[in-house]
Amino acid sequence: MSRSRFARVVDGVQWAVGVGAAAAVVMLFSLGGAPEDTTTAEVVAMEVVDPGVLAAGQTVYAAQCATCHGIEGAGGVGPSLVAVRDRYDDPGDQVEVVSLGRGAMPAFAGELTVDEIAAVVAYTRAGSG
Amino acid sequence: MSTARPALVLAPLLLGAATALALGFYATVHEPTGRGLVFVDAEQVGDLKAGVTLLVVALVVVQLFMGARLRSGDRTASDGAVRLADAHRLVGTLAFAASIPVAFHCLWALGYRSDDAVVVTHSLVGCLAYGLYVAKVTAVRLDGTARGMVPALGVGLGAALLLVAATAR
Numbered sequence: 001m002s003r004s005r006f007a008r009v010v011d012g013v014q015w016a017v018g019v020g021a022a023a024a025v026v027m028l029f030s031l032g033g034a035p036e037d038t039t040t041a042e043v044v045a046m047e048v049v050d051p052g053v054l055a056a057g058q059t060v061y062a063a064q065c066a067t068c069h070g071i072e073g074a075g076g077v078g079p080s081l082v083a084v085r086d087r088y089d090d091p092g093d094q095v096e097v098v099s100l101g102r103g104a105m106p107a108f109a110g111e112l113t114v115d116e117i118a119a120v121v122a123y124t125r126a127g128s129g
Numbered sequence: 130m131s132t133a134r135p136a137l138v139l140a141p142l143l144l145g146a147a148t149a150l151a152l153g154f155y156a157t158v159h160e161p162t163g164r165g166l167v168f169v170d171a172e173q174v175g176d177l178k179a180g181v182t183l184l185v186v187a188l189v190v191v192q193l194f195m196g197a198r199l200r201s202g203d204r205t206a207s208d209g210a211v212r213l214a215d216a217h218r219l220v221g222t223l224a225f226a227a228s229i230p231v232a233f234h235c236l237w238a239l240g241y242r243s244d245d246a247v248v249v250t251h252s253l254v255g256c257l258a259y260g261l262y263v264a265k266v267t268a269v270r271l272d273g274t275a276r277g278m279v280p281a282l283g284v285g286l287g288a289a290l291l292l293v294a295a296t297a298r
Contacts, residue, residue, distance in 0.1 A: 006212065006215050007215045009219075010219045014218065017229075028236060102245075113254050
């Protein structure tokens with residue numbers, strides 16, 4: 001019994017979607033992950049500390065973070081950042097929280113560049129937040 | 130009356146389990162990028178994912194109804210039954226296709242997180258859903274699987290996708 005035209009269309013759609021799914025799997029591997037080590041190293045280097053980076057971090061902090069964490073970083077809706085170094089011994093962990101968000105905190109990876117995230121993390125870790 | 134062959138019951142389940150585990154393994158070892166999709170900015174990707182998830186939920190509901198109708202209706206190969214089966218295939222394929230960019234972003238940009246019960250549930254059930262999908266589309270193509278296996282996998286898949294959507298943020 002010959003298959004209907006509709007059935008052949010569905011076959012075609014299934015093949016196309018199968019190829020698309022295979023392409024997505026290939027992309028998962030070929031696009032790679034975040035250069036975490038580089039970012040962490042950048043923040044560590046910034047902690048040395050470049051005044052220009054701190055100024056940039058302060059600007060980002062005032063625009064994006066102060067509303068929840070307070071102008072002085074003493075906390076508000078979000079937790080205090082005064083002793084943020086104690087909570088995140090590795091600055092890369094703090095970069096990850098800022099980038100990807102955690103709990104009620106939104107992800108900033110889309111709002112801020114890698115350099116801006118590194119700068120604001122360096123700024124808060126310098127005790128200025 | 131035909132009896133199920135154990136190998137044909139196990140094969141889809143093993144393939145599905147391997148798929149779910151592989152996705153979970155990838156999400157665990159991959160360093161999440163925190164970026165948007167290739168063709169969508171990171172700030173817009175949340176809205177896109179919410180919209181696509183709604184579409185997938187709608188397709189899943191339609192799919193479950195059609196699956197139930199296929200099970201309860203006339204099993205003879207009437208034109209209507211064949212057309213309904215093809216429509217069921219098409220809607221399932223479209224739901225799967227729509228879910229790919231959402232899952233891709235979850236795996237590639239967000240990765241696995243264990244700090245929040247809802248997110249953990251979303252991650253685990255998301256991987257399970259794709260495992261169930263692979264098991265179902267494998268089982269449906271094999272003669273000799275256990276009677277009721279395909280509908281059971283279909284219902285499990287539908288429930289898993291609805292739970293994934295309910296735990297999305």
